[in-house]
Amino acid sequence: MSAATFLDARGMTGGYGAADILHDLTMTVAQGEIAVIVGPNGAGKSTAMKAVFGMLPLRAGSVTLDGQDITRLSPQERVARGMGFVPQVRNIFPSMTVQENLEMGAFLRRDDIHATMEQVYDLFPILRDKRHQSAGELSGGQRQQVAVGRALMTKPRLLMLDEPTAGVSPIVMDELFDRIIEVARTGISILMVEQNARQALEIADTGYVLVQGANRYTDTGAALLADPEVRKSFLGG
Structure with a gap:
């Protein structure tokens, strides 16, 4: 995509306590782009989102937003800089x-x-x-x-959604995805964690497949949907 990178989260390594959950994880989102994080349960998808939002201390790596280093900022300070975060529960x-x-x-x-x-x-x-x-x-x-x-x-200039379609019907899921596309068309960048990997990749400009807290595959949503290895391992064939 030709749009400038808006979020640049690079080499993120960290976890809760001694054990690292994220291992040298990198994700970028361009302005007005929809980026989707998918992968098996326990892959670190929500943890990656929390790291970007400043809820997880990083041992290594950096997070920049619109060219500004925000690695050390609190979640509240990140909201003031243009991040919006919708957690999966109690939202x-x-x-x-x-x-x-x-x-x-x-x-x-x-x-x-x-x-x-x-x-x-x-x-x-x-x-x-x-x-x-x-x-x-x-x-x-x-x-x-x-x-x-x-x-x-x-x-927000970056809207982060953690499992926005969890527990809703397929019809409601489609409707929510349509609204997310509309939001992105206004120029807001979207970073989204989704269990419904196939449907999410269909609307994604960029997809990140995580396994054990690390990047396994990174490509356009369409390319990941067409990749036989990704389909076999993560999309049910």
Whole structure:
């Protein structure tokens, strides 16, 4: 892809305590690109995401965002620099309304948030209809929309999604992927961990197949889908 590299996470090595989970892991995401991390359970996919977001101390390696070294910054400081992160679980405030959840996403902002909120409602029309409803009363797919919408309220330039389609139906998964494509078209870079590897690679500009915390395959989504070794080992043939 010709777009400039926006996220450059290079040689990431680290873990929780003495044992390293990530081993010299490298991932880059260009502006407006969708990059997908896939691999077997226990491959370190979510750990890689946490390392990029500053939730995992690195023993080696670096993370740069838009040319700025952010390796030593806290997650909060990374949000201020333009990172948005949607964790897989506990990613909404269930007792708050949909609108209150979105407002919480803008807690770092000092400007008018209403235009961004309208953009989120345009992206996820069901949230406009249910904006006064408690988020905890929504379906799983709708709650994921709230979580993504809340992250978008920070006006991120890199949106990171950890298993956004976990536990939702195939129809809802397709709809979420369509919305993710729409977000990327606005120029926001996407880094996503996905269990539904085949479907995720179909929308990916770049795919990273991780095995035991290391890069096993890196290529375009289309090339990985066409690779017989990748298909046999990771996509069920």
